[in-house]
Amino acid sequence: MVGSNFIPGRRPGENVVAHFWRHPIIFIGIFLMFVVLFLIPLASYLIIENFLPQLLQHPVLLPLLTVLLFSYYLFMLTFSLNVWVDNYLDVWTLTNMRIISRNQLGWFNRTNSELELSKVQDVAVDQKGILPTLFNYGNLHVQTAGATERFLLKNVPSPVKVARLIHKLYEQY
Amino acid sequence: MPFLESFQPTIVIFYWAYLVVVVIFLLLFLVNLYHLLRFGFFSFVNLGVILISMLVSFSLIAFSLSILQSFDWSTPLIDSNIFGTFLDGLLGGLELFKF
Numbered sequence: 001m002v003g004s005n006f007i008p009g010r011r012p013g014e015n016v017v018a019h020f021w022r023h024p025i026i027f028i029g030i031f032l033m034f035v036v037l038f039l040i041p042l043a044s045y046l047i048i049e050n051f052l053p054q055l056l057q058h059p060v061l062l063p064l065l066t067v068l069l070f071s072y073y074l075f076m077l078t079f080s081l082n083v084w085v086d087n088y089l090d091v092w093t094l095t096n097m098r099i100i101s102r103n104q105l106g107w108f109n110r111t112n113s114e115l116e117l118s119k120v121q122d123v124a125v126d127q128k129g130i131l132p133t134l135f136n137y138g139n140l141h142v143q144t145a146g147a148t149e150r151f152l153l154k155n156v157p158s159p160v161k162v163a164r165l166i167h168k169l170y171e172q173y
Numbered sequence: 174m175p176f177l178e179s180f181q182p183t184i185v186i187f188y189w190a191y192l193v194v195v196v197i198f199l200l201l202f203l204v205n206l207y208h209l210l211r212f213g214f215f216s217f218v219n220l221g222v223i224l225i226s227m228l229v230s231f232s233l234i235a236f237s238l239s240i241l242q243s244f245d246w247s248t249p250l251i252d253s254n255i256f257g258t259f260l261d262g263l264l265g266g267l268e269l270f271k272f
Contacts, residue, residue, distance in 0.1 A: 001215040019214070063184050063244040067191045070237035074198040077233065081205045081226055088219070089212050102212070107204050110212065 007095055008102070008112055017169060020092040020162065022155040023137035027087065034080045041069050082107075092153050094162075096169060099142060099151065115151050117173045119144045123166050125159040142166065185246040195234055202230055 005016050048055050048065075055061050089104035099115045120142055127138030138159040142151035156162055206223065213219040 001210060001213055001219065003215055006214075059245065059248045060184055060250065063241070063246070063248075064187050066240060066244070067187045070233070070241075071191060071194045073233055073237075074194055074230075077226070077230060078198055078201045078205070081202070084222065085205050085208050088222070089208060091214070104208065104212065107208070 007093060008100060011097060014095050014097050017094045017096060018162075018165065020094070020153065020156050022087055022090060023135060023157040025131060025135045025137065026155055027084070030080065030083050030087065033083075034076070037076045037080070038073075041072060090154075092156070094165065094169065097173065099153075099166070101151065101153065113151070115142060115144060117166070117170050120166065120170050121145045123163040125163050127159065182250040183246060184244075184248050184250050186250065188241060188246050191237075191241065198230070198234075202226075 004019065007014060007016060055065065086104050086106065089102070089110070091102045093100040093102070097117055099117065099120075101111075101113045101115075103111045103113075105111060122143040124141040124143070125138055126141070127133055127136075132138045132155075136159075137155050137157050140153040140156050140159045140162055142153070144151065153159075153162070206227075209219060209223055213223075
């Protein structure tokens with residue numbers, strides 16, 4: 001595990017200003033998905049109990065259904081943990097010199113990219129939809145000098161505050 | 174082929190299949206755990222997720238194996254009597270093929 005002051009390739013005089021993760025509402029979404037996936041077999045059990053009770057006494061089909069049920073829960077756990085890992089390990093670090101983006105793109109697939117504060121030309125925020133507006137999160141686009149590509153920070157909490165912070169650090173740099 | 178004639182597959186193949194699923198799950202779980210330990214921040218959230226996921230996973234495996242112990246795995250996979258009785262129960266009273 002890494003400490004909260006960890007910066008990949010730290011430079012002399014470089015300090016962490018803030019770390020950003022996706023907004024917690026994204027993780028609540030994952031949790032709700034987990035709850036729905038958990039309830040599907042229970043609903044199926046109720047349907048079978050009411051309409052096909054013979055299945056629950058059958059000497060071959062009952063063990064088969066039980067094995068399928070537990071296999072489903074194991075795959076569901078793997079899937080949920082994988083979704084968590086993919087989202088939780090996406091971290092953006094703002095230092096007094098750089099913006100560093102660390103993205104998890106699946107198992108054994110991780111990208112690190114960075115942007116010099118001195119090259120920042122424009123910071124734009126977009127908050128589209130009901131949930132981003134209600135819970136105050138959105139995407140942050142950082143435009144750099146000389147490059148057409150934009151640096152994108154997805155689902156950042158309080159994106160306007162983060163944009164102001166980047167402007168402030170740019171002016172101080 | 175006397176061997177093939179005497180060979181009667183039992184439902185224990187479901188149990189073996191489940192054990193394969195458990196092994197695959199454990200491998201994938203270790204991969205996820207590796208990512209959280211290697212790249213995650215040292216925080217209560219990360220430690221909490223690691224501990225809860227370990228607790229839930231091992232409890233589920235232990236519980237499932239204890240439930241599966243209660244079945245008679247020597248039951249023949251294909252037994253015309255079992256399926257005949259089952260179909261009779263399922264179609265109970267319909268008498269579809271009785272003219």
